[in-house]
Amino acid sequence: MLWRTTSGQLALVADLRFADDIDGLAGNVCKVASLVEKLDKALSNFGMEISAEKTKIMTNCKETSKKEIKVNGQILERVKKFKYLGSIISDEGSKPEILSKKAQTTAALTKFKPI
Template sequence: MTLSSSKFPGVELLPGGSLVDLEYADDIVLFGEDADKMQSLLTTISNNASMFGMRFSPSKCKMLLQDWVASTPELMIGSEVIERVDRFTYLGSLISPCGLVCDEISARIQKARLAFANLRHF
């Protein structure tokens, strides 16, 4: 799906370059700096998906806020509110609001410990 960057500006990565979304298979991450624009983006994507017989499951959608100074927005898909989380995993990588790598490293060390503990020694 191609999103118009003029209607949905996303977030600025470099001067003159913005990022609206990341898409991989059925995983989508949306970026935005304004709650109203994010709600509009969610509604547009949801409506476009429904034209093809698809729908988003609000229980599988999450909202992560980074450097958010305004009151916590209430984004919705249809009549259901999207859950706000402090971190989530996207394509196997831990995403947190601070954006530090230490959270990802700690998560991977924990996964390695669990995998090692489950090994059977002969």
């Protein structure tokens, strides 16, 4: 999704929604902070709020930012992996998920009996 910032520049931000889960994607930590702030403001217009206890932040860039992202005055926890729709999403990419699925498939196949 593209949107125009207040300075007139185009910004690319995507969000993935499923039931009450929303995953926000942005190019850097400052954009994530802005996304969280805008989402929090939009939700408050409808009497809803972001749960700081349930909300986590994960980055996959080599440079770690010290910028804290807050919701309702609480700092959001940074994590290295999380489960989304049954899959493990990690800052290492998809290798751990692929290895896990491969092991599950192998375990299921070994239960078959020869015909």
